[in-house]
Amino acid sequence: MSHPVPVFEARNISKYFGPVRALSNVSVSLNRGEIHSIIGENGAGKSTLMNIICGRFAPTEGQIFVGGAQVHFQSPNDAQRHGIAIAPQEISLVPDLSVYENILLGAHCGGIVGIDWRKTRERATHHLHQVDNSINPRAKVSNLSKAQQQLVQIARAAATEARILIFDEPTASLTYREEGVLLGYIEALARLGRSAFYISHRLDEVRRLSDRITVLRDGVHAGELSAKVATRDEMVRLMAGRPPKIGAQSIRNVAQTQPVLEVEGLTRAGEFENVSFNLYKGEILGVSGLIGAGRTEMAKCIFGATRAKAGTIRLEGKKVSFDSPYHAIRAGLVYLPEERKQEGIFPLLSIAENTALPTLNRFTSFLRIRNRDMLTEVESLAEQMKAKFNSLKEPITSLSGGNQQKFIIARWLMRDAKVMILDEPTRGIDVNAKFEIQSVLRRLTEERGLSIIVVSSEMEELLDVADRILVMHEGSVKGMASREDATQEGLLQLAMS
Ligand SMILES: Nc1ncnc2c1ncn2[C@@H]1O[C@H](COP(=O)(O)OP(=O)(O)OP(=O)(O)O)[C@@H](O)[C@H]1O
Numbered sequence: 194m195s196h197p198v199p200v201f202e203a204r205n206i207s208k209y210f211g212p213v214r215a216l217s218n219v220s221v222s223l224n225r226g227e228i229h230s231i232i233g234e235n236g237a238g239k240s241t242l243m244n245i246i247c248g249r250f251a252p253t254e255g256q257i258f259v260g261g262a263q264v265h266f267q268s269p270n271d272a273q274r275h276g277i278a279i280a281p282q283e284i285s286l287v288p289d290l291s292v293y294e295n296i297l298l299g300a301h302c303g304g305i306v307g308i309d310w311r312k313t314r315e316r317a318t319h320h321l322h323q324v325d326n327s328i329n330p331r332a333k334v335s336n337l338s339k340a341q342q343q344l345v346q347i348a349r350a351a352a353t354e355a356r357i358l359i360f361d362e363p364t365a366s367l368t369y370r371e372e373g374v375l376l377g378y379i380e381a382l383a384r385l386g387r388s389a390f391y392i393s394h395r396l397d398e399v400r401r402l403s404d405r406i407t408v409l410r411d412g413v414h415a416g417e418l419s420a421k422v423a424t425r426d427e428m429v430r431l432m433a434g435r436p437p438k439i440g441a442q443s444i445r446n447v448a449q450t451q452p453v454l455e456v457e458g459l460t461r462a463g464e465f466e467n468v469s470f471n472l473y474k475g476e477i478l479g480v481s482g483l484i485g486a487g488r489t490e491m492a493k494c495i496f497g498a499t500r501a502k503a504g505t506i507r508l509e510g511k512k513v514s515f516d517s518p519y520h521a522i523r524a525g526l527v528y529l530p531e532e533r534k535q536e537g538i539f540p541l542l543s544i545a546e547n548t549a550l551p552t553l554n555r556f557t558s559f560l561r562i563r564n565r566d567m568l569t570e571v572e573s574l575a576e577q578m579k580a581k582f583n584s585l586k587e588p589i590t591s592l593s594g595g596n597q598q599k600f601i602i603a604r605w606l607m608r609d610a611k612v613m614i615l616d617e618p619t620r621g622i623d624v625n626a627k628f629e630i631q632s633v634l635r636r637l638t639e640e641r642g643l644s645i646i647v648v649s650s651e652m653e654e655l656l657d658v659a660d661r662i663l664v665m666h667e668g669s670v671k672g673m674a675s676r677e678d679a680t681q682e683g684l685l686q687l688a689m690s
């Protein structure tokens with residue numbers, strides 16, 4: 194590289210959590226204006242490394258240099274004083290404060306005295322509107338969607354004076370269009386001479402955006418690639434340590450004779466209107482659309498979490514109207530929400546407890562033994578999804594983001610259900626594990642006759658796994674295509690029309 198002194202360097206970093214080795218002897222550097230991506234499977238150590246760089250964790254071993262001088266961060270504030278800011282993988286905004294307040298909180302971190310509030314405020318708006326000009330800065334953060342919150346976190350990091358920015362999976366909840374805007378914005382930041390570490394499981398996006406790619410595997414530096422010449426296969430091979438085993442599920446013809454779920458004219462003012470479709474036995478139906486298309490709102494309504502204004506839902510031919518999710522579950526319809534952190538996990542409990550809680554009634558007889566059976570089953574499902582964990586007794590929060598997801602998905606797949614609605618099931622999950630999850634879904638439809646609706650922002654994912662794809666836009670159904678006929682461009686056109 195032509196740059197003499199890197200703006201940032203981490204040398205020989207190791208990190209242990211008790212006996213668990215999360216990182217071993219990893220070195221990375223960052224040049225001025227460079228976008229350096231860190232990729233790796235779930236649990237490879239990406240977030241741990243970023244947490245060390247931003248001062249949240251102390252490394253067990255190793256040194257950190259900013260502008261050539263060694264530093265020892267005691268806290269994230271320390272790191273920020275050295276010009277490092279992070280948009281973390283998990284949302285870390287104050288939900289009861291406004292978007293503005295959250296951004297300002299980040300931006301004045303160095304101390305309140307001597308802050309030019311007006312200027313800081315302008316900066317906040319400027320950056321917010323660069324990532325999304327539809328977000329109202331005065332809105333309360335808790336009223337925003339997960340995707341919008343993610344964008345606010347990015348604006349918060351960028352609105353600081355930090356020269357070194359860390360984006361840990363910023364696009365995980367974004368759809369195609371927002372992703373494009375965000376990538377353009379990060380490129381613009383780099384052109385202004387700011388530098389970034391960038392983490393994503395979307396490998397095409399990584400290739401497009403980065404200058405350099407570092408691959409972590411099991412906490413070890415597995416290789417460095419130049420983004421301009423790296424191929425997708427090469428990236429996957431380095432991540433997994435073996436040739437990729439990814440691709441689409443085979444195309445099949447699900448008989449459209451036995452609708453399990455019939456939705457007709459479903460309407461909820463301001464959310465979605467006149468939504469009609471059938472889901473057939475053993476089918477995987479994909480639901481595509483941009484943020485705000487009303488997909489999650491529709492799913493929640495079918496699940497009984499909200500009331501429909503008009504329309505009917507039939508489950509196995511019988512008209513149903515669930516008063517609450519509890520009733521939906523009793524009838525055999527379950528929903529895995531997209532906001533798993535808030536609605537899906539119990540952060541204070543262990544992996545085992547988190548896994549056991551919702552399925553307990555299926556295993557009530559001889560609670561103890563059956564509970565162990567259940568854990569074994571979930572464990573084996575999670576292993577099929579390539580979950581990385583040490584012991585089921587550890588708190589669920591000790592798992593990496595992607596591995597938490599795998600357990601939550603496994604736990605839901607354990608339920609006896611006729612219809613399962615999965616909202617963004619593979620968000621934040623690495624490419625190999627994604628393939629495994631898709632295979633598990635396929636098997637469930639074939640072996641148990643389960644019918645599945647997958648809501649996903651990633652068209653590629655739907656094109657890999659769904660039998661048919663429903664496209665929504667601004668609350669209405671714009672079309673339905675069999676996977677055989679669907680293309681990414683075609684879906685996108687429908688989604689934006
Ligand atoms: N607080 C903790 N206590 C114990 N182990 C931890 C803790 N934080 C992380 N680990 C372990 O460190 C390893 C690396 O986790 P990390 O979160 O860095 O992975 P990641 O590469 O970011 O994965 P993902 O793609 O799923 O986000 C994992 O095996 C995880 O279980």
Ligand SMILES: [Mg+2]
Nearest residue numbers: 239240282594
């Ligand atoms: Mg992570």
